[in-house]
Amino acid sequence: MAKSLQIINPKYTASAVRKDQYPDSGLPEIAFLGRSNVGKSSLINSLCNYRGLARVSGEPGKTQTINYFSVELREKDGEAIRRTPFFLVDLPGYGFARTGGQKRQMWSDFIGEYVTQSPHLVMLCLLVDLRHPGLDIDRQAYQWLSEHGVPLQIVGTKADKLKASEKRKNMIMLKQIFPTGHDAVVHSSLKKEGSAALLERILMSLDEASSLP
Numbered sequence: 013m014a015k016s017l018q019i020i021n022p023k024y025t026a027s028a029v030r031k032d033q034y035p036d037s038g039l040p041e042i043a044f045l046g047r048s049n050v051g052k053s054s055l056i057n058s059l060c061n062y063r064g065l066a067r068v069s070g071e072p073g074k075t076q077t078i079n080y081f082s083v084e085l086r087e088k089d090g091e092a093i094r095r096t097p098f099f100l101v102d103l104p105g106y107g108f109a110r111t112g113g114q115k116r117q118m119w120s121d122f123i124g125e126y127v128t129q130s131p132h133l134v135m136l137c138l139l140v141d142l143r144h145p146g147l148d149i150d151r152q153a154y155q156w157l158s159e160h161g162v163p164l165q166i167v168g169t170k171a172d173k174l175k176a177s178e179k180r181k182n183m184i185m186l187k188q189i190f191p192t193g194h195d196a197v198v199h200s201s202l203k204k205e206g207s208a209a210l211l212e213r214i215l216m217s218l219d220e221a222s223s224l225p
């Protein structure tokens with residue numbers, strides 16, 4: 013029988029804007045970053061099959077804090093079942109400033125602090141709207157994250173908004189613009205496309221992290 017992967021038992025656990033507010037359970041973390049409105053919170057809900065878990069909005073700037081959701085990855089391989097607990101971490105978006113006037117920053121300092129200093133972050137999914145594969149702000153974010161050695165997985169979002177031919181073309185562009193060790197994953201929260209591939213990557217990175225000394 014084929015192997016199946018599923019997220020189970022999702023629960024909101026904590027919100028943080030400072031290091032001393034990070035949960036101290038020691039669980040590995042998979043986090044989601046990208047432009048405001050790119051679909052980070054929706055993707056978490058879609059992976060968990062739980063509509064209201066992370067707050068979603070049509071207006072950019074909805075998620076304002078680092079939000080931790082405890083989950084388990086359930087892997088069923090024939091009769092064998094394995095459950096791996098970890099956190100899905102929703103982050104505020106970048107590229108949208110509610111108030112003008114201040115010096116433009118890519119994102120709040122606490123986001124940079126989290127992605128570079130959280131001791132349990134094993135993979136950061138960088139979400140890019142598949143309709144707009146090469147925006148300057150996403151290139152800058154990718155550059156900064158790469159320079160800081162953050163382990164990245166690129167995810168092209170809102171794939172349901174493109175025709176099959178555009179999807180293929182833009183996925184090739186994503187791979188060229190944002191080269192990482194693993195191919196970009198194409199995803200649609202609306203159509204649930206790409207979740208299986210992303211769960212495979214999550215399992216791989218959790219397994220790699222747990223095998224480190």
Ligand SMILES: Nc1nc2c(ncn2[C@@H]2O[C@H](COP(=O)(O)OP(=O)(O)OP(=O)(O)O)[C@@H](O)[C@H]2O)c(=O)[nH]1
Nearest residue numbers: 048049050051052053054069073074075105201202
């Ligand atoms: N068509 C389509 N719409 C989507 C998809 N994912 C998210 N959306 C819509 O995009 C909007 C923003 O979604 P969110 O999940 O709140 O985006 P976010 O990246 O968390 O935004 P911030 O928290 O503001 O940074 C909402 O109106 C969602 O319904 C998708 O896969 N397909």
Ligand SMILES: [Mg+2]
Nearest residue numbers: 052053074075
């Ligand atoms: Mg959000």
